[in-house]
Amino acid sequence: MGAWDSDQLWLKAKAYIDKANEVEHGDxxxxxxxxxxxxxxxxxxxxxxHPVLNADPREDSNLLYACGFEIKQPRSLPAHSVYxxxxxxxxxxxxxxxxxxxxxxxxxxxxxxxxxxPFDNLKESKWLPRFYEVCMILCNSxxxxxEDFLGNEVADAARKLINTLAKETEGTVKNSIxxxxxxxxxxxxxxxxxxxxxxxxxxLKLPDHxxxxxxxxxxxLGLLTGQLIKSxxxxxxxxxxxxxxxxxxxxxxxxxxxxxxxTVEEIIYAGIEPRFTxxxxxxxxxxxxxxxxxxxxxx
Amino acid sequence: MLISxxxxxxxxxxxxxxxxxRNIDRDILLGIAASLGPVKTDPRHPQQMRLIxxxxxxxxxxxxxxxRYGMDAFPFHTDAAHWQIPPNYVLLxxxxxxxxxxxxxxxxxxxxxxxxxxxxxxxxxxWRSGHLNPFLCTVTCPSDSGFSIRYDPGCMSxxxxxxxxxxxxxxxxxxxxxxRKIEWQxxxxxxxNNWRVLHARGPAERADADRVIARILIGGxxxxxxx
Numbered sequence: 239m240g241a242w243d244s245d246q247l248w249l250k251a252k253a254y255i256d257k258a259n260e261v262e263h264g265d266x267x268x269x270x271x272x273x274x275x276x277x278x279x280x281x282x283x284x285x286x287x288h289p290v291l292n293a294d295p296r297e298d299s300n301l302l303y304a305c306g307f308e309i310k311q312p313r314s315l316p317a318h319s320v321y322x323x324x325x326x327x328x329x330x331x332x333x334x335x336x337x338x339x340x341x342x343x344x345x346x347x348x349x350x351x352x353x354x355x356p357f358d359n360l361k362e363s364k365w366l367p368r369f370y371e372v373c374m375i376l377c378n379s380x381x382x383x384x385e386d387f388l389g390n391e392v393a394d395a396a397r398k399l400i401n402t403l404a405k406e407t408e409g410t411v412k413n414s415i416x417x418x419x420x421x422x423x424x425x426x427x428x429x430x431x432x433x434x435x436x437x438x439x440x441x442l443k444l445p446d447h448x449x450x451x452x453x454x455x456x457x458x459l460g461l462l463t464g465q466l467i468k469s470x471x472x473x474x475x476x477x478x479x480x481x482x483x484x485x486x487x488x489x490x491x492x493x494x495x496x497x498x499x500x501t502v503e504e505i506i507y508a509g510i511e512p513r514f515t516x517x518x519x520x521x522x523x524x525x526x527x528x529x530x531x532x533x534x535x536x537x
Numbered sequence: 538m539l540i541s542x543x544x545x546x547x548x549x550x551x552x553x554x555x556x557x558x559r560n561i562d563r564d565i566l567l568g569i570a571a572s573l574g575p576v577k578t579d580p581r582h583p584q585q586m587r588l589i590x591x592x593x594x595x596x597x598x599x600x601x602x603x604x605r606y607g608m609d610a611f612p613f614h615t616d617a618a619h620w621q622i623p624p625n626y627v628l629l630x631x632x633x634x635x636x637x638x639x640x641x642x643x644x645x646x647x648x649x650x651x652x653x654x655x656x657x658x659x660x661x662x663x664w665r666s667g668h669l670n671p672f673l674c675t676v677t678c679p680s681d682s683g684f685s686i687r688y689d690p691g692c693m694s695x696x697x698x699x700x701x702x703x704x705x706x707x708x709x710x711x712x713x714x715x716x717r718k719i720e721w722q723x724x725x726x727x728x729x730n731n732w733r734v735l736h737a738r739g740p741a742e743r744a745d746a747d748r749v750i751a752r753i754l755i756g757g758x759x760x761x762x763x764x
Contacts, residue, residue, distance in 0.1 A: 240621075240672060249673035253663040256697030386661050389699055390654065 242292045242304060242314065244285040248380065251278035252387060255373075259392055262470055262482055263513050266357035270349060272369060273342040273357075279387070280320050280339060283328060283376040291315070291323055317343045330375040338368040362513060363506055367403050370396035395467050395486045399512060402503040411507035415497065418455035422495040430494075434458045437493035447485060449516065453492035454508045460492035462505075464514060472520075479520040487512050543572045546728070550626075554645045554734040557719060561726040566630055566753060573626050573728070574756040579617065587752050588632065591639070591738075591745055600668045602691045602738075608745070611691075611738040613644055613711055616731050617754060618689035619667040624731050625756030631725040635748025637741025641727065643717040644735045646677075646686045649710040656684060662703035663696045676703055685732035711735070721750075731757075 240246045258271035284291045293300035294313040303312035315323070321339040324331045342365065345356040373396070374384045385393040422430065437458050441450055444461070451462035464485025472479040490499040490510060499505050506512050542558075549556040567585060570576050576585045581598070597603030602611045616627045629641070651659065659677040666674045666687070673696060677684040687693075688707060695701045718739070719727055729736055741748070 246673055249663050249675070252661065252699075253673065253696045256663065256699050260698050385657065389661065390657065 241312070242281075242285050242289045244282050244289070244380070247278050247282035247285060248382075251275045251282055254278060255387060256389075259388070259468075262515060263362065263484055264515065266355065266360070269342070269357045269360050269365065270346070273346040276339060276342055276369065276372065277317055277320075277346075279373060279376050280317070280324055281314070283379050284315075284320055284323055286380045287327055291327070292320070324376075328375065328379045330378070331372070334368065335372045335375060338365065338372055341365065342369070361511065363509075363511060366512075367399040367506065371400045371403055374400060391468060395465075395513075398486060398502045399506075401501075402506040402512070404503065407501075407503045408507040411499065411504045415455045415508060418492075418495045418497040422456040430456075433494040440493050447516070449514055451490060451510055453490075453495060453497055454510065455497045456492060456495035458492055458494035460490055460494075460497070462487050462510065462514065463489045463491075467513070477522055479522065481518045481520070483516050483518060485514050485516065487514060543569060547572070550728055550730060554647065554730045555643055555717075556728050558726045559722060560724045561630065562724075563630065563632070563751070566628065566726070566751065569726070569728075570626075570628050570753045570755050573628075577624055577754045577757055577759060579754070579759065585753060589750050589752050591635075591637075591741065591748055600692070602689075605691055608741065610740040613642070613735040613737040614689035614691065615687050615735060616729075616752075617757065617759065618687050619692045620757050620759040621672065622756075622758040623687055624754035626754075627729045627731045627736070628753040628755060629727045629729070630751040630753075631721040631723055631727075632749035632751050633747055634721050634723055635741070635745035637743050637745025637748060638720070639741040639745055639748055640721065640739040641719040642737045642739055643719065643729065644711060644714045644737075645717075646733055646735065647683065648714050651684075651710075655706060658699065658706060659703050660684065662699040664693050664700050664703075665696045666693045668692060676707060680732070682733075686735065687732075688735060 252275075254271050254275035258268050258275060261267045261271070281292055288304075290301055290304040292314050293304040294315050295301065297313060299309045300312045300314070303309035318340060321336045321343075324339075325333070325336045345360070348354050348356040370384070370388075373387055377384050377387050383393075384396060387393070388396055422433075425433070434456075437460070441459060441461060444450070445463070447466065448461055448463040450459040452458075453460040464487045467484045467486050470482040470484070472481045474480075487502055487505045487510065489501075490497070490505050490508065492498075499508055499510075502512050546556045546558060567576065570585075578585060579587075591608050592603040594604055594607040597607070602614070606612075615623050617623045649655075656677065660675055660679060662675060664674055664676060665671050666689075674687060674693070676688050676693075677686050695704045719725075
């Protein structure tokens with residue numbers, strides 16, 4: 239039996255994370271499948287050290303199974319204990335990483351064992367950067383790269399989110415927001431209104447890959463620009479093809495108070511959700527019946 | 538061919554991924570096989586040298602290529618891709634050409650000329666293999682010589698969107714790859730590096746239940762996953 243084979247657990251974790259990445263990031267199935275993938279990944283990392291670490295020690299037979307003996311229905315270690323063991327055995331896997339694993343395991347149990355909907359309304363900023371960091375640590379512990387687990391496209395965005403965990407950025411961003419809020423608050427009410435209406439007018443038409451977002455300093459709608467992560471399969475509705483495109487936010491600019499956040503790390507610390515979805519539509523008529531052009535005839 | 542010729546064909550096998558020798562005496566097949574590694578058998582057919590013939594769908598055992606394709610051509614595949622580790626070499630010996638003059642085709646996976654991104658996709662996309670005891674696998678694995686391949690659309694299916702992408706890529710590579718046609722004569726011996734070269738049974742001119750190929754599987758593991 240290969241139930242505790244590290245390679246098989248690794249492959250199953252990858253199949254699950256692929257399922258997570260198949261759905262839109264705001265869909266509660268994204269964190270749900272991610273949480274299942276994470277448990278498999280943690281067990282892959284533990285059994286990579288030795289399968290016996292995955293055995294529930296309360297029964298000898300489980301240890302024998304881990305040593306290659308044929309035992310029916312072996313019991314593996316509860317997830318919480320897996321994380322405790324990783325904290326003691328895997329470099330870089332500390333308290334913060336264990337707490338993230340416990341947090342997602344808790345939500346998963348709530349999802350599976352109750353009528354609650356714990357993954358609905360779960361903000362990515364609450365778990366995703368740390369989740370990707372845990373994945374990277376576990377991959378590295380098995381001499382693999384984050385790209386091997388997530389695929390090149392998602393791993394690229396994931397690395398950017400991991401960088402948000404750097405604490406010093408947080409302080410700088412908070413100070414900048416406070417400073418811009420103070421300067422804006424000290425302006426005359428008429429000047430404030432004028433700046434806000436000008437900013438609003440400037441964003442009547444949005445540039446590509448961007449959306450409006452409330453400025454964390456002055457409350458005016460600012461411009462959030464992003465980088466395309468992936469396009470989801472097109473859906474046909476009302477004679478048109480609708481496509482959801484997911485973006486990773488890369489810059490925020492407020493035209494009223496002039497707050498400017500230049501990286502995804504700064505955007506996260508400002509309390510803005512780092513990913514957003516834009517919907518594009520294509521008319522089937524435009525797609526299949528391009529405008530007719532007369533041939534040049536020199537007349 | 539004599540046993541003393543073995544080093545010569547082994548070097549051709551290493552260079553090209555397969556070797557074809559004519560007029561081979563059937564009695565030395567197991568000796569040649571043993572020079573390449575341990576002979577492995579399928580639990581359903583414990584004989585070391587198995588005689589295989591085209592079969593109709595009705596006559597074929599379940600979960601075999603014959604049960605899906607009957608007397609038609611087979612797609613390109615790795616032999617025993619449902620084993621935990623497929624056989625390293627497959628030795629095919631023509632006992633009877635058969636009335637259908639059915640060829641065998643070979644494609645060397647080295648001729649795919651995979652980019653780093655393509656290889657990364659094939660090495661990471663998850664597939665399921667096997668029917669009764671399914672397990673997860675990838676189509677390629679990094680190896681000392683670049684990568685090894687495992688592919689059989691009869692028993693493998695993509696398990697994720699990345700797997701579907703990998704399947705499409707592989708089909709494109711197979712459609713564009715250069716293919717070697719083996720036109721069998723009685724006494725021909727074809728040895729295939731099963732981790733590198735995919736093979737396919739071609740179509741027959743007429744129903745050819747009289748075609749007989751002796752097959753020996755060398756290396757690999759059809760047992761359970763061990764620790």
